[in-house]
Amino acid sequence: MYYTYGPPNYGYRMYERQNNQQQGTITVTGVGTVIVSPSxxxxxxxxxxxxxxxxxxxxxxxxxxxxxxxxxxxxxxxxxxxxxxxxxxxxxxxxxxxxxxxxxxxxxxxxxxxxxxxxxxxxxxxxxxxxxxxxxxxxxxxVDNPENFYMEALSFALSDAKRKAENLAEQLGVNLNPVPLKINEQTTSPGVGPAQVFKMVSTPIEPGNQSIEARLEVIYQV
Known part of the structure; x- marks a missing residue:
């Protein structure tokens, strides 16, 4: 199995509290992909x-x-x-x-x-x-039980989001609350079409690999 992560997609917002202390949020998108062989x-x-x-x-x-x-x-x-x-x-x-x-x-x-x-x-x-x-x-x-692989992909997506948020907070010079304010699961299409390879002997069918992807929009407080 191989795991891949998507590119960063985040935003940063600041707002004024009544006591004049600045507080804000960082919004990032975490992507987790699990590569599996069809069964x-x-x-x-x-x-x-x-x-x-x-x-x-x-x-x-x-x-x-x-x-x-x-x-x-x-x-x-x-x-x-x-x-x-x-x-x-x-x-x-x-x-x-x-x-x-x-x-x-x-x-x-x-x-x-x-x-x-x-x-x-x-x-x-x-x-x-x-x-x-x-x-x-x-x-x-x-694949058998794709839900299990999707849950694993969700876990990697959350780790990916946290890593992106920590990196952005460090660049901004602010402290990050590691507990998310909100997590939104984004709709995705698990699985990609299999690759089929035809050669000159008999009828070889190569199922290739499939990717099961999860995406999360995670909001952190700084």
Whole structure:
């Protein structure tokens, strides 16, 4: 794991008290980022078949999907980690001279496969595309219990804010009260899109790293 901190973002305010003693606040933004490796992949796969007969299109689709499910179980994916996302059967039309002509039917069956085997994703893609899958819609990576990493990022954000406030107070020649007057959690988007690297052997999928970021606006009294 690596930790990074954001650039300073702060303000300084002074105001007069009735006893003519000066008192003020320092406002800083603390940023904490935790870099983690994804541990879960969600893979959307599609089996699509087209035939002039709806019944034959459905039968072919079912046969191909059954082969895909068998392959997934052979490589160790539990059945409960395979979910049907959508199923559709639709007519396909062509237009000639303003007339609608039925060409056939498309049957489309989409499933989502959840796996924690990051190293086996490439092999999975190869096996299922050889046995019936004709579209890989998406591969999404995530981590287990992202809330735990976010709480860790919050801790680093608070430390970052304190460090910035202490540095600014020293430059201004004022004393800093280490207990914040107020802490505001800023909205952020934890996680960034995974990097995918495709090479010339099989279908290697590199999930890369994800960053979970927290931002805090912290107000200190001086």
């Amino acid at each position: 879960i992949a969600r893979i959307q796969l599609v089996v699509s078949t087209v035939n002039r007969s709806l019944q034959e299109a459905q039968q072919e689709n079912a046969e191909r999907m059954n082969r895909v499910l068998d392959i997934l179980q052979q490589i160790g994916v539990p059945r409960e980690q395979i979910q049907t996302t959508s199923f559709s059967a639709r007519p396909i039309y062509n237009y000639q001279d303003g007339n609608q002509i039925l060409q056939g039917y498309e049957v489309r069956n989409e499933i989502t496969v959840i796996t924690e085997d990051m190293d086996g994703i490439g092999e999975m893609i190869d096996r299922v595309t050889e046995n019936g899958v004709n579209e890989v819609v998406s591969i999404e990576f995530s």
